[in-house]
Amino acid sequence: MPLAPGTSHTSDFAGRSWSEAWTEGRDTPGDCIPPSMVAPPSPPPPPPDPQFVLRGSRSAVHALHFCGGAQGQGHPLLLSGQGRDLRVHVWDLAEGRNAIVDSVCLESVGFCRGSVLACGPQRWMLAMPGKGGDEVQILEMPSKTSVCSLKPEAEARPGMPMCLQLWQADSSPLPLLLAGYEDGSVALWDVSARKVCSRVACHEEPVMGLDFDSQKARGVSGSAEKALAVWSLDEQRALQVHGTHQLTNPGVADVRIRPDRRLLATAGWDHRIRVFHWRTMKPLAVLAFHSAAVHCLAFATDGLLAAGSGDQRISVWSLYPRM
């Protein structure tokens, strides 16, 4: 079921190896060269090249996900992001399969990707845009039962949700949802209470991507404008903007923090991937490889970075490998 370019979805693959990026075209990944741990060269090093490039998706890559880990566990699943067919599919990737197991019908058309949170063995919580343009719908998977629908207060008028992230605080099992909206604000929802804990205006333009570091209670968001916003969450669950970071060109499609919380990568409409030191926001690298806007990023648990672009290629980078 190839999706037409220009749509977005996320796929989750039960991989054979540590890194396997899938594309919408469901071509098998190209030559998978194991990453060699190259130490960063001494200063001033020239910009690095990609570790390898995955070609052949035959359409723009809109979502990426490393699926790793426990071999043979047979996590099926994953999904989300909706194609133009207004469906979110559940895939079975175990043992190299790639079959659609189930699908959920959507009630809105938008650019928003869904977000998935594992709540237990074989149970997931799925957040995706709901009906009415400004709602977020929470489903329990795989039963597809609707848990609730998060509708902003009438006077808030944040516009459509543009990006979602479900997470759980270490202290409590209650799921929380960070949602970036069309008006440039980021809101924190308490899913079980169905209310907004905090909302903060980070951007002038729609929020295109966000990521959150729950350990440092700090998150970052990118929008159509020229700046990244860094914000934090205090004990009272209030969001505060810490600062903005100017970029050379406008448009950030996605932001990702590396699982070890030391690097931040952004996918730019200017075809470039930018890498920052997450704690200090010091710019570290500008990766210019793609010839079209970069749409999505994914970090593997071992630190490998994959970027999918409108030029139908996926580049894989090994930067600042973890010691």
Add this chain to the structure above:
Amino acid sequence: MKSRGMDPVLSTVRLTVREAVHTLSSSEDGGCIFSTLGSLKRYLGETENPALPEEQEEFARIHFSTFLRCLVGKLSPDWLELLPDGQLEELWASFFLEGPADQAFLVLMEAIEGAASPSFRLMKMARLLARFLSAGRMAAVMEGQCRQQTEPAFSLLQETLLSKVVGLPDHLGNRLQRENLAGFFPQNYFPLLGEELLQALQVVVESLRGGLDCSVSFLSQVLGKACVHGRQKELLGVLVPRLTALTQGSCLWQRVCWRLVERVPDRAMEAVLTGLVEAASGPEVLSWLLGNLVMKSKKAQFVMTQKLLFLQYRYTTPVLRSLLGYLAMDSQRRPLLIQALKELLETWGSSSAIRRAPLAQQHYISKAILVCLAHLGEAELQDCRDELLASLMAGVQSHLDSSLPSVRRLGMIVAEVASAQIHPEGPPLRFQYEEDELTRELLALATPQPAADSPSEAGPPVAPLTAETPNEEMVSSGGPQAQPEGSDSELDSDDEFVPYDMSGDTELRSSKAPVYVRDCVEALTTSENWERWEATLRALEGLIFRSPAATQEVSVELAKVLLHLEEKTGVAGFEGLRQRALVAVTVTDPVAEYLTTQFYALNYSLRQRMDILDVLTLAAQELSRPGRRQKPPQRGPPGPGPQPGSPATPAWRAVVEERIRSKTRRVSKGSAGQGPAADPNKFNSVAGYFFFPLIQLFDRPLVTFDLLGDDQLVLGRLVHTLGALMYLSVNTMVAVPMGKALLEFVWALRFHGDIYVRQGLLSAVSSVLLSVPAERLLADLPDELLEAQSWLADVAQKDPDEDCRTLAIKALLLLEKLRDKLLPPPPP
């Protein structure tokens, strides 16, 4: 008076004095003289058995001066030594120090003037005068005059006294020459006089408290005369701070002080008032010291509202503030302030004043306007709003027409502040100007002083903000931004994260620039794709330098396109890009002929004409730059402006040369710096095309373009350009005819009214002197040089603009040097 002869008391006095004088003149016996003098001392009072009051008065009125003159006459070393230990001298001096001060002072001065110089008597008398002064007797002199009722008989005495009191340092200086005592130096004497004046005033105040009549007119005259002599600083520096303290608390003191200034003669009023305004620390002080003087005295009003505002402009801003603040402080004086503002605005707006008044004066008047506005309330301004607005608008117009940037800026600032005040409900006027020291000072003036307790609370005028500088768009160098404090305890060494080279992170351009020069013409004229248009513009300069041959084919066409190019989109640095491209074309294939003809063509805007001039100058500069050939032909497309290229000598050669230099001993060290390699001036072959077409047609007005009329800004630019071209054509063949033409041109325009044009003419003369070989100058242009010299000397002295004067002096110095070089002074 006829009773005097019969009065026994008076005749006793006369007899005693006559006897004493006789004894003094004849006796050589010290004891006898001593006792005679002692007996006369009774008449001065202050002894055990003083004489009767009538006797004392008679002695003081009739006999004291005569007696003192006699004492002066006896003064000699032998006479003083008749008694040991200087007893006689002490007694002798006591008559001068204790007797009626005015007479004693006059006799002392008379004796000093009469004494031969240098002599024992002169020095003795001078020392005595110094003692007289240090004993505070001058206060007594002045007090005496205050008590006198002004009778016509006294006026002569007062006149004499006045000239002696004020002229003391001059008299003493003349008499004593090098032996002058420190106490008589003006810088010491006038502060002392200030103290004594204050003492006398104190007495006046005391006696007024006691109900006695007093007149301060003598004190006023002293004050006036001292100020006319230019001693405001010394005298008022002492007087004003003390008077400030005294008048602050006491109405009586204030009234005495007002009277003091009021009685100053008209001819001295200006000197006194300017001194007071400068010495006073603020408007309140002035108000205490002067009261409503400006309402009572016409002369004072003229000085305060005309002279200090319009005719002089050397005063500092605080002085201006206290002057105008003084006018604003009292409701009776406020009409004067409004009147002053009207006249100030009128002067400010007059186009002839803008053209002729020195810049410093224009600043001064602008400052005064802003201070006035800060003091005046809205209601007061309403009444004369139309009038004020009319002169303001005219003034803004003429300021913006000026060719001097600082005058234009002055116009903008005053217009912004004044329009916000005069017409607060209207849309605010906003200009864009660069902020500097001066603008900040001016804007600060527009806000009322916090301490000023002016009766009307003028609303704070809207201080215009200039456009904020846009944020740096580059990625910041990455300081710790948004770093949660101390939240990071992990041992995270940042060293391992060495940043990669990020220089390639430039703004993304989606459109490809043309690769051939010929395509650029098409892209710039027809392209609707603005991205391509912009990319073309950015790439053009580099393309032209890379492919000179291709450029030559289309050079005129390209120049035409570039000249007519308009900014369609908000391209950053459009003007610079276009100018650099034009310069590149002009350098590669001199299209100067085309540009110079276009300069005088119809249907160009002033902006385009000035662009032509700029391009010609820059291209000439580029062409005449030595070492141009060695420059690598390739240069980065968006490269910076032309830079002096240094010939790239290989590293090994530098090392070898350095070694040779260190091993070689040079007998004569000439100019050690080795300049760039000698190279013919490339400008040589084309300088004429640049220069002569420009200079030929300046006096032929077109319908749209009149250099000698309204378009004097362009004329100024033209003159500067011609000067620059002249300067750049140094060492060229054509320099001599160019210099001749330029001197003629300068001669024709030498009395131009615009300062910017005159500045250009003066620098053009300097460049002629620098560029034309000295021998040729004297051989071919001797008359022109002579004429220029007299003109320069005239400008250096009389031009109202300071820069013009400086430029003229520089040119004169060049001329001087030239003459010295050619005509070595004959050996003595």
